[in-house]
Amino acid sequence: MRLILISGLSGSGKSVALRALEDAGYYCVDNLPATLLHETVGLYGQYGYDRIAVSVDVRSGPSLGALPVEMKKLRDAGFDVRLLFLEAKTATLVKRFSETRRRHPLSGQGLTVEECIREEQELLATIHDLGTRIDTSDLSASMLRTWIRDLTDADMNKLTLVFESFGFKHGVPLDADFMFDARCLPNPYYEPELRPLTGRDEPIAAYFRKAPIVEAMIDDIYQLVAKWLPAFGRDNRAYLTVAIGCTGGQHRSVYIAETLANRFGRDQVLLRHRELARAG
Structure with a gap:
């Protein structure tokens, strides 16, 4: 089974990436706690799914810290696991939140959008280098979809x-x-x-x-x-x-x-x- 994990900063295009994978035939799950990864993948494997994409980010709360351990468990169990980490420059993220008028997931703490982004960057520091990083600062949604398809179409067993x-x-x-x-x-x-x-x-x-x-x-x-x-x-x-x-x-x-x-x-x-x- 091939498992693609999507993570990264809010506003960096994770939803676009997940939809691109869904269009490519992946069974997609958004905002899954990291501690439920093994159970979820095993369950869908029983139903015959061999390509699954899961979004795991700060919305998962404290369980996010378990992601490195859960990835190792899945690999040890024989799953082909890859992480795509999406990010963008702070100014770009602030502009995107301003244009869409969406709330940042950490905004409930009374922080400004820029403060939320800095806090999120710190929370994601432990998984920042676990996979392939994609800078979406200068990418349109269509170009991001193309890059995601190119990356996931490649043979995962080769560099x-x-x-x-x-x-x-x-x-x-x-x-x-x-x-x-x-x-x-x-x-x-x-x-x-x-x-x-x-x-x-x-x-x-x-x-x-x-x-x-x-x-x-x-x-x-x-x-x-x-x-x-x-x-x-x-x-x-x-x-x-x-x-x-x-x-x-x-x-x-x-x-x-x-x-x-x-x-x-x-x-x-x-x-x-x-x-x-x-x-x-």
Whole structure:
């Protein structure tokens, strides 16, 4: 049985993720106390369900602290358990709560929304690194659904490499395991005919192929990731996210992410272009 656990900060898109999994054929349960996980999974297993998604977060109260132990019990019992941890920048979460006018789950304590978010971050600190982190700060609901489907469609028995391009001027991604800065490389933004294009376009690729320093950085990143990939795989990691940033996230970082994804092979490799996705 495959069990996907959804957790993270309120307002980060957990409901969107759970609905995406339901559309993908998972039997979904929202807001389940962590202490009931083993019993619930066993029950639905008896009815023939082999793909289950469960949302576990601060709404579960004190039982949330039992999640690491319950995950280990389920894995020891032979279940394939993966945790997706959704998060976003504090300013983004405050804006979302303001726009939707929904109450934060911790607002009953008389705290402001920002204080509630800080309190929630502390409560979730123990499970923050138990799974794959997804920064939804700059993602639309449709893009989040796409990323969730891509992640859960991957073979859970293999380590999946995720290459993510981004622009530093829009903030660094929270979910990166490795982060590389490509702003020292030649920038096609200053070529008027290349400015409207992206790192996926052949004229941009031709521009970079003429600059040995670009290939040198790609080689260095490839060798580092390839060297340490087996160690991350032995650590029972399901995903490893490598983020490459440039100024705007349109040319250099996109080209490098695309090139690395091709070099590692498309099997068990996912691509994310944060700024291109946000631009539509």
